[in-house]
Amino acid sequence: MSHGIQDHDMCFRALSGAIINPNRTEAAMTDPDTPKIIVDDDWKSSAKAEKEKLAAAEKEKSQQGAAQGGFPEKMGFKELISLFATQALMYLGAIPDQSGRAMVSLEIAKLNIDLLAVVQEKTKGNLSDEEQEMLDGTLNELRMQFVEVAKAVEQAAADGTLQHMQDPGVAGSINPGGGFGADLKL
Template sequence: MSDTDDTPKIQIDSDWKAQAQAEKEKLAAASKAEPGGDSPENTDFGGPGGEALPPANFETLLSSFVTQALFAMGAIPDPQTGQPALHLDLARYQIDMLGVLEEKTKGNLTEDEEKMLAGTMYELRTRYVQVANAQRGA
């Protein structure tokens, strides 16, 4: 294979990175748009019961993992029983999934998103250790 064969691949890679960066900037600008704006994130598809769905952005994705982890650690009661349920293996899994998210998005998040993810992971890990230690002592 000659150098000229490799050049288009490098160009394609550079073009892809430029396009991805442009889309990232577009999404960041759209997330700052007023609610109800023309942004795809603000499109009201309607959730269960007709309420608006949250925007499809990094913060909402992070929130989803956090909610699941807190539920598994008993911080959020089961909606059917009203009682907290403790599933440490599931909580650990959700925290590990956030670790995968952190690893795979390294260098692609805004500074605020990086801080949010790091702070969230620290808080969840700290809470997990506290809950696990309390469970062992019980």
């Protein structure tokens, strides 16, 4: 048993005499006959790099899922704004329906724009600068597009080139007179 204690004491003395240079990854020993002790200071940076690599791969995977028609794993404020904006654009005729035709329903477009305005009002002072700019910019663009489309619909009605939806079976269509006002195909 005393032999193990002596080995422990020699090891302790060798280690207590080591001088660690923070700029190097090895410890210099005071006794030149004692082998150098290598201290692995780089493990933290290796672990951090690996963690960042995994996070980037996970983010790319999430974005690919969203691009392939799936939903992103994490839904946030930007996705909420995008949801209302997409619906408004669809009913402003900017996004064609499944038949490839532009569908215009000013009342439903206005409803989605108004819902974004409610989000703007209720989140005032609680958004990051980036989120606030996104919301303000989106609302401004949608409002300008609404005015342009409303003028175009008015002009098409005056010219007689407006076509009311007659097929309530078309995916995404709203039955005219169903409480949301006239639904139009341009």
